[in-house]
């Protein structure tokens with residue numbers, strides 16, 4: 001049967017709280033590639049199966065689209081015409097895209113100066129009402145919650161329950177594609193909605209019986225389920241913004257990984273439940289280790305993610321080294337956002353360009369570099 005992929009609501013509607021007759025506000029989100037990292041695994045001497053789920057290939061370049069298609073579809077069904085969010089960047093880019101698609105107005109509150117260039121560009125071109133605040137993400141979050149209590153707007157941060165419902169579908173896709181449940185699933189943790197959503201998805205997969213066959217496993221209407229286990233969940237934060245490692249909120253979070261520069265996570269209890277119920281662990285990494293992992297992924301595997309996303313890989317590399325992940329395990333790391341979101345950081349990591357010389361001198365220099373492999 002020929003079928004055009006239209007997005008995760010159409011694919012998993014029977015497992016989402018959206019009525020059959022409700023039209024999806026969709027941009028073909030979900031269905032992102034699960035890429036096996038053989039080079040990196042070899043580099044670190046890991047003999048298991050190491051994968052990344054490249055969520056940067058969602059329509060607006062981050063996993064936020066999985067939640068936003070659900071939140072905006074539901075808002076439209078309720079007759080809402082304005083949405084609002086606080087954002088470190090990707091939520092605003094996603095909200096702007098889906099609001100544009102549905103003809104809604106989106107208000108996005110961003111911390112002054114700390115938003116990556118690509119994310120700001122997206123929100124701007126897609127017509128969001130951008131409000132810079134004198135404060136960080138946590139201040140913005142407090143503000144939008146207050147406003148949404150009384151103003152006629154729908155809050156589309158991950159405290160909106162439809163967001164996590166949409167995001168849980170990443171777990172469905174992974175098991176659907178692997179034909180089994182990974183042993184470990186690692187994510188960067190900021191507001192902690194995504195790790196909570198994945199745990200929700202994995203729990204549903206283990207709870208509901210279904211039959212996966214070779215015939216129906218690629219059918220987009222197929223409903224997954226019937227798995228006999230759940231993965232161990234691993235959550236990684238930057239040392240400068242690690243409330244889960246401190247066991248308490250952090251007031252002045254700071255990290256180059258701006259997407260996880262959050263000190264007061266909204267899904268605090270749900271993330272601890274994922275940690276406890278799965279027997280997982282949280283860890284913190286210095287920015288230097290996160291940036292190193294970002295570069296390793298790019299240079300060794302050709303996969304470009306933004307800094308926050310690389311926290312999952314950095315954390316897994318450390319867990320393997322410390323023996324916290326056994327040999328032979330299947331490990332999936334979520335790469336939450338695309339590298340082009342933060343081009344400035346990538347250029348910095350690249351180390352700059354050499355001075356421009358005459359064409360003749362350049363030709364000679366290029367020949368010499370080709371010979372030497374540098």
Ligand SMILES: *Cc1c(COP(=O)(O)O)cnc(C)c1O
Pocket residue numbers: 062063064090091158188189190191192193194195259260306308309336337338
């Ligand atoms: C939002 C975001 C995160 C953090 O996800 P939470 O659900 O807030 O924990 C991590 N990386 C990127 C790229 C993001 O956009």
